[in-house]
Amino acid sequence: MRKRNPVLVLSSSDEEGDGVRGCATSGGRCSSRRGSRSASAARKRPRGRGSRKSLPSASRDGHVAEFDMPSEEFCDHLHDFSKTPGITQTDTKELWTEKHKPHSLAELAVHKKKVEEVKRWLEERMKAPKEGIENCVLITGRSGVGKSTAIHVIASLLGADLCEWMSPTPTLWEEHVHNSNSGLQYMSKLDEFEGFIEKIRKYSLLHGAYAEELRKPTVLLIDDIPVTKGRASFSRLRKCIKTLIQSAQTPTVILITEYHKIESADSATEYWEELESSIEQAGAYKVGFNPITENSIKKTLTRICQEEKCDVPAQWIDHIARVSGGDIRHAITSLQYCCIKMVKSFPVHESVPNDTHDELKSGSPSLLSSASSGDGHINPQISLPWGRDEKITLFHALGKFLHNKRETPHAFALAPDLFTLKKKYARNPLKMDAPEEVLLQAHGQARTIMDFLQENVLDFVSDEATDSGWVVNSYLSDADYMLASILHPKFCRITETNESDSVRELVAASVAVRGVLFGNSHPSPSRWHTIRTPKLWQIEQTSRHSKIQMLPERFATYGTSSFCSLSSIATEYRPTIKWFYSPVNVHAHDNISESLHGENDMDCTDGSLEGKKSGESEEDDIEDW
Amino acid sequence: MLWVDKYRPRALDKIIAHEEIAQNLKKLVSEHDCPHLLFYGPTGSGKKTLVMALLKQMFGPGVEKVKLENKMWKIDAGTRKIELELTTLSSTHHVEMNPSDAGFQDRHIVQEIIKEMARNRPVDTKGKKGFKVLVLNEVDKLSREGQHSLRRTMEKYSASCRLILCCNSSSKVTEAVRSRCLNIRVNAPTEEQIIKVLEFIGKKENLQLPPGFTARIAAQSNRNLRRAILSFETCRVQQYPFTVNQALPPLDWEQYVSEIASDIMKEQSPKRLFSVRGKIYELLVNCIPPEIILKKLLSELLKKLDSELKHEVCHWAAYYEHRMRFGQKAIFHIEAFVAKFMSIYKAFLIATFG
Numbered sequence: 001m002r003k004r005n006p007v008l009v010l011s012s013s014d015e016e017g018d019g020v021r022g023c024a025t026s027g028g029r030c031s032s033r034r035g036s037r038s039a040s041a042a043r044k045r046p047r048g049r050g051s052r053k054s055l056p057s058a059s060r061d062g063h064v065a066e067f068d069m070p071s072e073e074f075c076d077h078l079h080d081f082s083k084t085p086g087i088t089q090t091d092t093k094e095l096w097t098e099k100h101k102p103h104s105l106a107e108l109a110v111h112k113k114k115v116e117e118v119k120r121w122l123e124e125r126m127k128a129p130k131e132g133i134e135n136c137v138l139i140t141g142r143s144g145v146g147k148s149t150a151i152h153v154i155a156s157l158l159g160a161d162l163c164e165w166m167s168p169t170p171t172l173w174e175e176h177v178h179n180s181n182s183g184l185q186y187m188s189k190l191d192e193f194e195g196f197i198e199k200i201r202k203y204s205l206l207h208g209a210y211a212e213e214l215r216k217p218t219v220l221l222i223d224d225i226p227v228t229k230g231r232a233s234f235s236r237l238r239k240c241i242k243t244l245i246q247s248a249q250t251p252t253v254i255l256i257t258e259y260h261k262i263e264s265a266d267s268a269t270e271y272w273e274e275l276e277s278s279i280e281q282a283g284a285y286k287v288g289f290n291p292i293t294e295n296s297i298k299k300t301l302t303r304i305c306q307e308e309k310c311d312v313p314a315q316w317i318d319h320i321a322r323v324s325g326g327d328i329r330h331a332i333t334s335l336q337y338c339c340i341k342m343v344k345s346f347p348v349h350e351s352v353p354n355d356t357h358d359e360l361k362s363g364s365p366s367l368l369s370s371a372s373s374g375d376g377h378i379n380p381q382i383s384l385p386w387g388r389d390e391k392i393t394l395f396h397a398l399g400k401f402l403h404n405k406r407e408t409p410h411a412f413a414l415a416p417d418l419f420t421l422k423k424k425y426a427r428n429p430l431k432m433d434a435p436e437e438v439l440l441q442a443h444g445q446a447r448t449i450m451d452f453l454q455e456n457v458l459d460f461v462s463d464e465a466t467d468s469g470w471v472v473n474s475y476l477s478d479a480d481y482m483l484a485s486i487l488h489p490k491f492c493r494i495t496e497t498n499e500s501d502s503v504r505e506l507v508a509a510s511v512a513v514r515g516v517l518f519g520n521s522h523p524s525p526s527r528w529h530t531i532r533t534p535k536l537w538q539i540e541q542t543s544r545h546s547k548i549q550m551l552p553e554r555f556a557t558y559g560t561s562s563f564c565s566l567s568s569i570a571t572e573y574r575p576t577i578k579w580f581y582s583p584v585n586v587h588a589h590d591n592i593s594e595s596l597h598g599e600n601d602m603d604c605t606d607g608s609l610e611g612k613k614s615g616e617s618e619e620d621d622i623e624d625w
Numbered sequence: 626m627l628w629v630d631k632y633r634p635r636a637l638d639k640i641i642a643h644e645e646i647a648q649n650l651k652k653l654v655s656e657h658d659c660p661h662l663l664f665y666g667p668t669g670s671g672k673k674t675l676v677m678a679l680l681k682q683m684f685g686p687g688v689e690k691v692k693l694e695n696k697m698w699k700i701d702a703g704t705r706k707i708e709l710e711l712t713t714l715s716s717t718h719h720v721e722m723n724p725s726d727a728g729f730q731d732r733h734i735v736q737e738i739i740k741e742m743a744r745n746r747p748v749d750t751k752g753k754k755g756f757k758v759l760v761l762n763e764v765d766k767l768s769r770e771g772q773h774s775l776r777r778t779m780e781k782y783s784a785s786c787r788l789i790l791c792c793n794s795s796s797k798v799t800e801a802v803r804s805r806c807l808n809i810r811v812n813a814p815t816e817e818q819i820i821k822v823l824e825f826i827g828k829k830e831n832l833q834l835p836p837g838f839t840a841r842i843a844a845q846s847n848r849n850l851r852r853a854i855l856s857f858e859t860c861r862v863q864q865y866p867f868t869v870n871q872a873l874p875p876l877d878w879e880q881y882v883s884e885i886a887s888d889i890m891k892e893q894s895p896k897r898l899f900s901v902r903g904k905i906y907e908l909l910v911n912c913i914p915p916e917i918i919l920k921k922l923l924s925e926l927l928k929k930l931d932s933e934l935k936h937e938v939c940h941w942a943a944y945y946e947h948r949m950r951f952g953q954k955a956i957f958h959i960e961a962f963v964a965k966f967m968s969i970y971k972a973f974l975i976a977t978f979g
Contacts, residue, residue, distance in 0.1 A: 450957075451954075454956075454957060454960075458895045458896070458898055458899045458902075459899075461895040462895075463894050463895060463896055464894070465895065466893045466894060466895070466964075466967045466968045466971045467968045467971075467972075468895075469894075469895040469898050469964045469967065469968070470961070470964035470965050470967065470968040472964075473898075473957070473960050473961040473964040473965075474961050474964070474965070476957050476960075476961065477945065477948055477952070477957045477958050477960075477961040480948075480952045480953055480954055480957040480958070481948050481951055481952045483953060484951060484952045484953035484954075535903075535906065536906075536954065536956060539906045539909055539910055539956075540954075542910050543909050543910045543911075543912055546910065546911065546912050547912050550912060551712065564673070565668070565723075565762060565763060566912065566914075567668070567912075567913075567914045567917065568668055568669070568851065569912075570911060570912040570913050570914065571876070571878065571913055571914070571917060572669070572849075572851055572852055572855055572876070573627075573855070574911075575876040575877050575878060576627075576855045576856075576858070576859055576876075578877065579859055579874055579877070580859070580862055
């Protein structure tokens with residue numbers, strides 16, 4: 001790809017000419033903005049050591065959007081690896097994800113049907129680039145399912161040029177502030193995007209000035225939709241995309257990574273869903289990529305192993321494929337890492353660990369099954385941090401806690417107890433990971449978790465077990481007490497650091513969850529329960545509201561020369577005034593009204609009456625709710 | 626105007642329920658020696674009445690011309706700037722406010738307002754600088770930091786202003802603040818005193834009071850004068866002329882709490898606990914303070930309880946009340962108390978009746 005248009009195309013690695021694209025240097029420095037998805041996996045955290053030179057210089061850029069940062073350990077091993085010559089059979093400069101990029105449809109791990117669908121679409125559009133019909137396709141899927149790669153492969157297969165919109169490296173705010181004297185304008189990514197859309201609409205630059213270009217079809221790829229915050233900028237983005245879709249003359253591919261499928265606790269969820277639906281509404285054709293199946297990951301991994309001449313045990317490949325969660329990029333990176341590790345830790349292939357379940361902290365259900373079928377040969381020395389952190393939804397986690405599934409008694413009776421507990425304290429082992437880990441996976445905030453537990457737990461306690469009800473509640477009360485000493489600044493000392501706060505929050509959540517698990521010793525027979533949102537939230541809101549309503553009353557009721565405390569209004573004045581106006585006493589109302597009318601504080605009683613009315617309507621709402 | 630306000634004594638001389646305190650305060654003012662004052666006592670005992678009467682004694686009727694102000698305070702707290710909205714009542718001589726309205730930032734508001742007051746000291750006709758009085762309500766709800774900063778400002782600005790603090794329980798006010806004030810305990814008026822007040826009002830309103838009627842109101846008022854006067858007035862609205870056996874209209878929330886109590890006594894199960902929670906929510910929505918709910922609930926339960934359980938139940942009520950004070954969400958603790966009660970009571974029933 002030549003520098004023929006304002007679209008900056010930058011590759012993330014130093015070496016030129018890999019695959020479809022080259023490296024356009026801007027200002028002499030190969031600034032690595034995000035290249036293809038797979039290439040971005042090459043990002044490493046620059047380490048403050050002398051040996052940094054051995055790393056690809058591309059790692060300078062810290063802009064990692066959608067990847068888990070490779071762990072320090074990972075970098076460590078890569079270091080060691082690159083420093084030791086002799087045992088390498090790979091070019092260390094390259095990550096395998098980049099090196100073993102598929103070049104043909106056959107090598108692509110994505111499901112054939114989907115690839116075919118996209119290919120057909122692109123072919124059609126390229127043959128007859130008509131005006132008036134939508135020229136956009138939207139591809140969605142989780143990260144690492146090969147969206148970009150598929151497009152690259154298809155484009156090269158069809159002999160099309162792939163133009164990618166690359167926004168320049170964003171200016172950090174601090175940087176901008178620093179530069180503000182020099183008169184540079186701040187451009188947000190959204191601004192850039194808008195400008196870009198405007199340009200291609202006006203000049204249709206992709207059919208550009210070069211005559212030879214006309215022979216070769218181009219495909220526009222937008223992989224990096226700016227993230228916006230707030231409604232205003234979101235609607236700008238939407239407008240932008242709509243313009244793009246409606247005015248596109250070249251086939252355009254938009255990629256959206258679905259984060260929301262796994263991180264449902266996030267509010268970003270809605271954002272992406274909304275964006276997706278608005279793109280679809282604008283007339284784009286949607287193709288959703290599913291996570292890659294275990295088998296095809298395995299196939300790919302085996303192929304890579306053969307090419308790299310790595311002798312990786314089949315179990316490892318199986319395992320990597322299993323824990324990768326359908327993320328092929330992750331799987332390949334794990335494979336590369338584990339090959340390095342193997343070389344390093346076992347120069348001679350004498351011991352091959354055949355079960356690694358206990359090192360893995362991913363906590364995926366498939367893992368557990370492998371553990372239970374485990375053959376006992378555990379090698380605790382090596383720790384292989386493969387596997388993505390599995391995420392579960394908050395509701396899933398709550399379900400686990402509330403249903404409180406436990407092993408049947410005889411299963412654990414075999415295990416000899418080190419010390420015996422009194423019967424009333426003994427519980428069967430849990431049929432789940434440690435509750436804290438489940439909490440971590442669900443990204444639950446202690447407060448939210450507790451509110452949900454409190455709201456729902458009573459449904460799950462059997463109706464006979466009054467004691468359990470108390471035990472559960474007492475633990476929740478403990479947890480609330482703990483949590484409050486963090487959040488309630490009235491009682492916490494200022495000197496306390498954030499660190500201890502977060503520890504306390506964790507502890508509080510753990511107490512609440514374990515309390516619920518322990519306390520509910522007689523769970524009601526399992527049946528379908530819906531998990532309700534805590535009513536408490538609504539209650540708090542309305543009571544805050546009515547408190548605000550009371551504030552002016554506080555002044556008015558007290559003979560207009562002093563304040564009155566809210567509690568005495570709530571407990572004494574209001575009920576009395578309410579009583580005066582209750583329907584039973586309508587006739588009496590006349591009597592009192594004369595005494596009320598004479599004075600100028602009539603408005604005060606009116607106000608309180610209104611307050612009372614709205615209070616009642618709120619009560620009704622709650623009853624319906 | 627409600628009778629409570631209409632017949633509120635405006636001068637120290639006219640105070641019926643706490644005559645002795647009133648006289649002492651009067652002496653204090655006449656000697657021009659006014660220390661900081663801390664009034665404490667249960668609700669409805671007449672603290673605010675005393676304070677207002679005292680202010681009038683000090684500055685004359687000018688203190689009754691107050692204006693309500695909702696002011697934004699911009700506070701420079703070291704590294705950041707805080708903006709707070711707070712309602713104050715002020716006359717030329719005094720400012721009254723509820724510092725606990727400001728939430729956890731009460732510390733700043735106390736300092737800032739006192740500083741500002743010290744800046745604008747009133748000058749009397751002789752050119753002598755006088756002092757202003759700051760009335761702080763609900764001091765016991767101030768945070769610890771707020772109370773500490775109160776202590777410092779008290780010392781620093783004692784030349785230019787006097788503080789009058791009001792609270793229900795002096796135990797929730799730090800030692801440091803207490804020792805810098807003249808503590809005045811305003812105890813709940815005795816039933817005789819309440820009867821005296823009610824009869825005074827009856828005379829003013831030209832009401833025929835059947836014998837023993839005021840005594841019944843006084844007995845039901847729980848030694849809360851405000852409550853007694855309010856229920857006296859409701860009786861007047863309900864039926865006049867009064868009859869001897871006239872039923873006293875109860876407060877709706879109290880009735881509700883006693884319903885909850887009988888619910889609890891009837892059945893002890895998680896399901897019942899859940900429905901009790903719903904009822905408590907309703908009380909909370911109406912801004913009934915959770916402490917009061919718990920207290921009332923306990924007394925209702927105790928009424929119906931076998932005496933051998935009373936001690937244990939009280940213990941747990943106290944335990945959860947304490948929790949509630951330090952905790953964040955009151956419902957957690959109230960519910961835990963109810964659950965505990967259910968568990969105790971059920972065990973007792975099983976033990977007794979098998």
